[in-house]
Amino acid sequence: MKWITRERPKTDRIACPWLIRRFIDPEAEIIYVPAADVLATAQEIGAISFDAPGATYTHQPNPAGGEWCTFETLIDAYGLTDPALTTMAHIVHAADVSTDVDTHPFGAALAALGAAGPFVEADDQVLLGRASYIYDALYTHCGQRLRAETES
Structure with a gap:
């Protein structure tokens, strides 16, 4: 399946393709286009849109309050x-919801990596x-930390 989002990806637009390919659609083709073209191009080529205004999957209200980033929306x-x-x-x-950067100690670091990526x-x-490595490592870290906590 084709998945489409805004060009010049940062945090959520790297995290989501990583999630899609690892857990939702291993053969996914990820397409980046100018923001103004996401919805029209998605319709034209039959792609699933994400992390763009009006996209199939994007930020949405969290039932518990606040807002979900697109990564959370896809997980749900x-x-x-x-x-x-x-x-x-x-x-x-x-990392992605600027008002919540302090809600996890890794948030600011991941936000910095995401913001710098397009310059690199x-x-x-x-x-x-290149950036998928960060998410592979982060996923491994989260799994190892959870295993260590349950073994203690």
């Missing part, structure tokens, strides 16, 4: 219950590939 929509993903979602949320790599697809 696809019924993903992996505890490491739940922990990771708190970190991505803190001009090609969005190469940036996605």
Whole structure:
């Protein structure tokens, strides 16, 4: 399936493709286009839109209050219950929702990495590939930390 979002990805637009390919659609084709073209291009090519105004999956109200980032929206929509993903979602949320950056100690660091990515790599697809390592490592860290907590 084709998935489409805004070009020049930062935190949520790197985290979501990582999540999509790892847990939702391993063969996903991720497409980045100018923000103004996301919805029209999605309709034209039959893609699923995400992390853009009016997209199929984007920020939405959290039933418990506040707002979910797109990463959290996808986890909920696809019924993903992996505890490491739940922990990771708190970190991505803190990094992506500026008013909540202090809700997790890794939030500011992940936000800084996301903001810097487009300056390090001009090609969005190469940036996605390079930055996916961060999310692989973060997921592994969350899983190992949860295992250590349950073994104590």
